[in-house]
Structure formats: C-alpha cells, structure tokens
Amino acid sequence: MAPDKTNAAPNLLKMNFDLVTIRVGETGHTVDFPVYRELLSSVSPYFRSVFEGGFKEADDRVISLVDVTEQTFRIFLQWAHAQAYRSGSGALIPDISVLPASVGTESGQAAQATDISALPNIPKAQRESLDQAFDQPHYQSQPRSNDTRAKMYYHDKTWQENYRMMLESYLNVFVFADQYTVHQLRDDILTAMVGQAHTWEWFPDLDEDLLTSAYDRLPNSAQFIRFLVLSTTYCWVADTDCVARTELLRQWNPDFAFEEEYASCFDEDLRSCAMHEHLVLDKDQCRERMKNKTHVFAELIDACAKDSVSMVQEQKKD
Ligand SMILES: [Zn+2]
Incomplete structure (x- = not known):
C-alpha cells in the first residue's frame, strides 16, 4: 500500500x-x-x-x-x-503500580508518567535509557527485586485483573483506529505495548476472552493479533507442557494456533517496528519519533491503565 x-x-x-x-x-x-x-x-x-x-x-x-x-x-x-x-520528549513508561495491586507496599497508587525535567538526579542507567527509542527497555528509577516482582505480578490476582482489562482497553482503541483509519495510532499502540512489556518485564499470556474478542473485532491480519501471537510464543517458550497448551489453542482458534506455532522470531530484542504498518511514517521516521515524542506513548499507556481501572470498578458494581 x-x-x-x-x-x-x-x-x-x-x-x-x-x-x-x-x-x-x-x-x-x-x-x-x-x-x-x-x-x-x-x-x-x-x-x-x-x-x-x-x-x-x-x-x-x-x-x-x-x-x-x-x-x-x-x-x-x-x-x-x-x-x-506538543513537542518535546522525556516521558518514561509509567511504573507497574499505575495498576492497583492487592499486595505490596506500592498498591493502589496510580503513578504518573515521569517527566525527565522533574528528575534532577537521574541514575546513569536511566539516563542512558532515555537515549533509546520508546520500545526498548527503560530502567525504572528503583529497580525491583525478583521477589517483589513475583509478589506484584504472579501472585496478585487484583493486579492481573487490572492488567487484563488494560489489554482490553488497548484493543478497544486499536479497533477504533482500525475502523476509522487512524493509521499512526495503530502503530503507536504497538509501540506502547512493546515498550511497556519490555520495561515491566511482563508479556501478556493468553486469555481466551481477549483472543476471541480480538478475532471477532479485527481482521486476522491485524497487527494487534500479531502482538498476541508473538507474546504468547514468548510466554510459552519456558512452558514444559507446550503440546497440551497448543492443543487447547487449536480448540479456541485454529487461525491463532497456526500463527503461534510458526512465530519463532520473538526474542528479547523485539522492536515494535516488526509489527508496524508504517503507512504514515517510514521506519527511520518512526524510530526517530520514538526517541523524540515519548510522551505520546507514555500517555497512551497511562490512559489505557486508567481506563482499565475504571472498567474493573464498573464490572464490580454490576
Ligand atoms: Zn516503526
């Protein structure tokens, strides 16, 4: 095209x-x-x-x-x-505590995307990470231990519920961008998701409802589905019972199972450009924008996080 x-x-x-x-x-x-x-x-x-x-x-x-x-x-x-x-950059990926958790000291506090101008003493690692494009891992100001991460992610149903809803929010925005041809927004959602996944060290594992919803609302070739394919592959690499899970996947959605089985290019260096359509900006312009307009992506993550929290609250009211 x-x-x-x-x-x-x-x-x-x-x-x-x-x-x-x-x-x-x-x-x-x-x-x-x-x-x-x-x-x-x-x-x-x-x-x-x-x-x-x-x-x-x-x-x-x-x-x-x-x-x-x-x-x-x-x-x-x-x-x-x-x-x-708005021009200017410097926004970082919001911290995982942007999503409320049920355990841990950081529960419930919605963190804002940080502006570098407000951080006079940025650690060296973080300063270096600011020179990178948005879809590469960014160091948080206070790295978490594996223990803390395990508590916050793996053992926290509340956090996971909020995270699951955040994916739904990304999907809603992507579907809108697909229906109303907002090409750049589609690429930006993928950049935000990849950057967030690297930095939070948390790639979405598969969820049948999300998968079904994505296939119902998007063409099979949509890059959002591509992200789910690659992310699933990545999450399942370490899984000992791959065969059973792949069988389950075939029952859920054979198209997805096919894609998943053949997706082997996912590694730690995954960049969102591999999934972009580049209909508005070419690859070089895209990488440049990821360094210079980081607030665009940080705000997308922040907005979808807030949306997910309100969706979870709505569901609990019903
Ligand atoms: Zn790109």
Whole structure:
C-alpha cells in the first residue's frame, strides 16, 4: 500500500479551526465532543473523506459513532492532541503500580508518567535509557527485586485483573483506529505495548476472552493479533507442557494456533517496528519519533491503565 498523505502533525499556522461534533455511544447514552475538523482530517483518511464528501456545511455538523465508547474516544483525542500540539520528549513508561495491586507496599497508587525535567538526579542507567527509542527497555528509577516482582505480578490476582482489562482497553482503541483509519495510532499502540512489556518485564499470556474478542473485532491480519501471537510464543517458550497448551489453542482458534506455532522470531530484542504498518511514517521516521515524542506513548499507556481501572470498578458494581 502506498504511504498515506496524512501527516502525523498538522501545520498549526495553516490550520482551519472549524469545529464539528462527534457523538459517540448508542442512542440514549451518547456523549458529544466538539472537535477541530482539521485535527480529525490530519490523522484519519476516513474523517477526511467524510468532510470532503457527503458532510455538508449546512447540516448540524454532527457525526455519530455508535460503536465507539466515550472512554475510547477520549483516549484517541488525547493521543491526537499529544502528537499534534506538543513537542518535546522525556516521558518514561509509567511504573507497574499505575495498576492497583492487592499486595505490596506500592498498591493502589496510580503513578504518573515521569517527566525527565522533574528528575534532577537521574541514575546513569536511566539516563542512558532515555537515549533509546520508546520500545526498548527503560530502567525504572528503583529497580525491583525478583521477589517483589513475583509478589506484584504472579501472585496478585487484583493486579492481573487490572492488567487484563488494560489489554482490553488497548484493543478497544486499536479497533477504533482500525475502523476509522487512524493509521499512526495503530502503530503507536504497538509501540506502547512493546515498550511497556519490555520495561515491566511482563508479556501478556493468553486469555481466551481477549483472543476471541480480538478475532471477532479485527481482521486476522491485524497487527494487534500479531502482538498476541508473538507474546504468547514468548510466554510459552519456558512452558514444559507446550503440546497440551497448543492443543487447547487449536480448540479456541485454529487461525491463532497456526500463527503461534510458526512465530519463532520473538526474542528479547523485539522492536515494535516488526509489527508496524508504517503507512504514515517510514521506519527511520518512526524510530526517530520514538526517541523524540515519548510522551505520546507514555500517555497512551497511562490512559489505557486508567481506563482499565475504571472498567474493573464498573464490572464490580454490576
Ligand atoms: Zn516503526
């Protein structure tokens, strides 16, 4: 496919500040967002063709997206603003304690993505990691021992429940970006997920509901599914009962099982570019952006983490 003409960042001086209303949610539960028409056009060929085509100035200037939730649209808007209107970098991957845990001293505290300007004494290892692209491992300011990690991840059902919901939030945003052709957002979600997985040292193991949901809502070739394939392979390398698990996988979804069996390229050096579509930025521009616009990805992780926490709370209310 030819690279898209969409620019990742619109030219502010030439920008037309026309507002349109985007109405999200199903009838009776809709939420209206006033949005700059050009902001939408700049990131999505779908919206651009709506405005250039049948969308008439005389209409009430409302576009309804019934299949999109308020939270997903908010995350998209935050992402669109972050990359379009702000420059500078320095944001780090939010700490794992961004997701509430039931044990450990760091439970329940939602950590913010850290700004380097606010960190006068950055340890050497961390300073070096800031020169890397976002999808490479970043050292946290206080490395955790294996014991602490085991407590926080493996033995903590609350944390895992929140983490599982965070994957659902990423999936929701990815599905939105797939439906409404926000090409760069799809690549950015993968960058965020890979960077987070390396830094947290936690790759998602497979979950039937998530897998089913991804295959129901995305084309089989979607790169989000590719991430699940590679991540599963990575998690299962050390598993002694691979045969039984692969058999189970075949029952869940034969397409996924096929992909999983043939995915052998996953290693510690996995970079998100292996899964990117690069429809907006080519590979070099993409790597450059991962060093210079780290806040875009850090904010995506942070927003999906917060979304997951509120989804878990909603579920508990029901
Ligand atoms: Zn890339």
